[in-house]
Amino acid sequence: MTTSSIDQAPLVRARNVHKAFHHVEVLKGIDLDVKAGEVVVILGPSGSGKSTFLRCINRLETIDKGSIFVDGEQIGYQLRNGKLQPLSNRAIATQRSKIGMVFQQFNLYPHMTVLQNVIEAPIGVHGRSRDEAITEARELLAKVGMSHKVNAYPRQLSGGQQQRVAIARALAIRPTLMLFDEPTSALDPELVGEVLTTMRSLADQGLTMIVVTHEIGFAREAADRVVFMDGGRVVEEGSPEAVLENPRHPRTRSFLSRFI
Amino acid sequence: MSTLSAPGKEEGARMDADLYDVARAHHPFRPGRLLLWVVVLAVAANFAYIVANNPNFGWPVVAAYFFDPTVIHGLYVTLGLTVVAMAIGIALGLLLAIARMSSDRLASSVSSLFIWFFRGTPLLVQLIFWYNLSTLFPEISIGIPFGPTFASWNTNDLISPVTAAIVGLALNEAAYMAEIIRGGLLSVDKGQAETAEAFGMTRARALRRIIIPQAMRSIVPPTGNQLISMIKATSLVSVIAMADLLYSVQSIYNRTFEVMPMLLVAVLWYLFITSILNVGQSAIERHYNRGERDAAVRKDDAAEKAVQQEDAR
Numbered sequence: 001m002t003t004s005s006i007d008q009a010p011l012v013r014a015r016n017v018h019k020a021f022h023h024v025e026v027l028k029g030i031d032l033d034v035k036a037g038e039v040v041v042i043l044g045p046s047g048s049g050k051s052t053f054l055r056c057i058n059r060l061e062t063i064d065k066g067s068i069f070v071d072g073e074q075i076g077y078q079l080r081n082g083k084l085q086p087l088s089n090r091a092i093a094t095q096r097s098k099i100g101m102v103f104q105q106f107n108l109y110p111h112m113t114v115l116q117n118v119i120e121a122p123i124g125v126h127g128r129s130r131d132e133a134i135t136e137a138r139e140l141l142a143k144v145g146m147s148h149k150v151n152a153y154p155r156q157l158s159g160g161q162q163q164r165v166a167i168a169r170a171l172a173i174r175p176t177l178m179l180f181d182e183p184t185s186a187l188d189p190e191l192v193g194e195v196l197t198t199m200r201s202l203a204d205q206g207l208t209m210i211v212v213t214h215e216i217g218f219a220r221e222a223a224d225r226v227v228f229m230d231g232g233r234v235v236e237e238g239s240p241e242a243v244l245e246n247p248r249h250p251r252t253r254s255f256l257s258r259f260i
Numbered sequence: 261m262s263t264l265s266a267p268g269k270e271e272g273a274r275m276d277a278d279l280y281d282v283a284r285a286h287h288p289f290r291p292g293r294l295l296l297w298v299v300v301l302a303v304a305a306n307f308a309y310i311v312a313n314n315p316n317f318g319w320p321v322v323a324a325y326f327f328d329p330t331v332i333h334g335l336y337v338t339l340g341l342t343v344v345a346m347a348i349g350i351a352l353g354l355l356l357a358i359a360r361m362s363s364d365r366l367a368s369s370v371s372s373l374f375i376w377f378f379r380g381t382p383l384l385v386q387l388i389f390w391y392n393l394s395t396l397f398p399e400i401s402i403g404i405p406f407g408p409t410f411a412s413w414n415t416n417d418l419i420s421p422v423t424a425a426i427v428g429l430a431l432n433e434a435a436y437m438a439e440i441i442r443g444g445l446l447s448v449d450k451g452q453a454e455t456a457e458a459f460g461m462t463r464a465r466a467l468r469r470i471i472i473p474q475a476m477r478s479i480v481p482p483t484g485n486q487l488i489s490m491i492k493a494t495s496l497v498s499v500i501a502m503a504d505l506l507y508s509v510q511s512i513y514n515r516t517f518e519v520m521p522m523l524l525v526a527v528l529w530y531l532f533i534t535s536i537l538n539v540g541q542s543a544i545e546r547h548y549n550r551g552e553r554d555a556a557v558r559k560d561d562a563a564e565k566a567v568q569q570e571d572a573r
Binding site for chain 2 (some may be wrong): 052058059060090093094095096097098099101103107109110111112113116120124125153154164173
């Protein structure tokens with residue numbers, strides 16, 4: 001095995017990603033590499049395309065141009081006899097099954113209890129035994145501090161609690177990559193902290209994470225790298241210190257000035 | 261403070277608090293309301309007395325024929341037709357709804373065409389049409405369009421009154437159920453389908469596990485409606501000589517001329533069945549309402565606050 005070369009290859013590799021909605025260009029050529037174990041925080045004003053880019057990574061949105069690779073596999077397409085073909089829905093589902101996602105609106109399944117939410121994909125998609133899935137789900141729910149609510153329904157929980165369950169649900173598929181799409185934007189201010197604490201502990205454990213957020217504090221404390229997007233392009237990227245303390249680009253500077 | 265002290269300053273703040281405590285509030289006695297009850301009950305009792313004592317209703321005849329083998333057989337036919345037509349209607353309706361919502365143009369066009377035709381023509385006409393199919397197509401065969409045929413049957417052998425009734429009722433029902441189910445599927449938050457997709461579920465699994473269970477909340481009530489309509493719609497099959505409940509009481513009163521008592525037999529049976537169905541529908545609705553926060557508690561701000569306060573602790 002040429003493990004050394006695999007280790008060096010990025011887990012996520014996006015090249016020249018373009019995306020338009022009804023002739024409005026939202027992404028205008030995004031290049032981004034994310035190494036295994038890295039925590040990348042994407043910042044940027046509303047409409048900068050950051051959420052759209054995140055959704056392209058697990059093909060919730062298709063892309064018009066460019067390519068995205070996760071763990072060495074091109075998302076949504078395969079090369080066959082030198083020709084690029086779209087993958088079948090089933091093959092795309094398989095690719096997605098290794099990528100965990102946390103949504104702004106939590107999107108828990110309201111008709112299932114907390115525990116059922118967490119074990120749904122491990123049993124139904126990954127074919128794990130019920131006992132194994134339940135044991136693991138209980139561990140994960142303990143990790144996010146939700147052990148006391150395993151049998152509650154999502155609507156009986158606060159927003160922060162729902163989001164922590166959603167994180168446990170995403171972890172339950174043993175993801176190689178976790179995507180967070182503005183995970184705290186729908187929360188009351190006093191509930192943001194509990195979710196960020198959970199996310200920080202995941203970052204410390206070496207999970208590969210791409211986080212779209214407005215939480216500058218989280219970027220400063222947990223990110224290995226900060227990417228600033230504006231107008232469908234990556235304007236600036238680097239270490240949190242470099243981007244947040246000494247932004248080079250005027251648009252980064254004006255964006256950050258609003259948070260000080 | 262000045263408004264609070266209205267009942268008299270000498271009573272003091274504690275007395276005021278007791279006076280205004282809503283827990284002590286109760287509705288005043290309203291004599292008009294009581295009178296209304298008495299009048300309505302009197303009218304109802306009088307009506308019941310008249311109905312019970314009017315010999316033209318023929319209650320002894322009703323009692324005599326209520327469990328008559330012909331009537332019971334008709335009841336079985338009605339129930340059987342309802343169950344089979346409804347089951348086929350729901351299954352086919354689900355497929356049509358999914359097809360109509362599919363991004364595949366062929367599937368959605370075929371589904372739309374089906375719904376357009378079967379909702380757009382009277383059920384009675386459809387039943388007569390299926391029953392008389394042989395006049396249009398004396399033979400039914402399977403083969404390649406414009407090509408060779410592999411097998412063929414005489415239409416009259418294939419389409420008996422029973423099959424005509426089932427096909428007619430089921431296809432018509434499927435068109436209505438398709439729209440009910442489609443409405444239900446559309447009522448589910450789009451984020452749910454997206455989440456299921458993001459977690460690598462196939463479309464079929466996402467529908468079965470995530471979307472349909474949530475859609476059921478808005479599918480069940482109109483489906484209960486359809487089921488009750490279907491029980492009564494089966495009475496239309498009497499025109500194609502199916503011996504359903506209505507047909508069997510008709511066959512009796514054509515012989516005995518006791519029209520009203522026999523119709524009452526049928527009416528009472530229809531009411532009995534629909535009453536049972538109402539109970540069943542409530543139970544199903546309760547099942548699909550789970551997760552809707554305490555079903556007994558009204559979903560209002562007070563409840564929301566209570567939940568949040570509990571969380572804060």
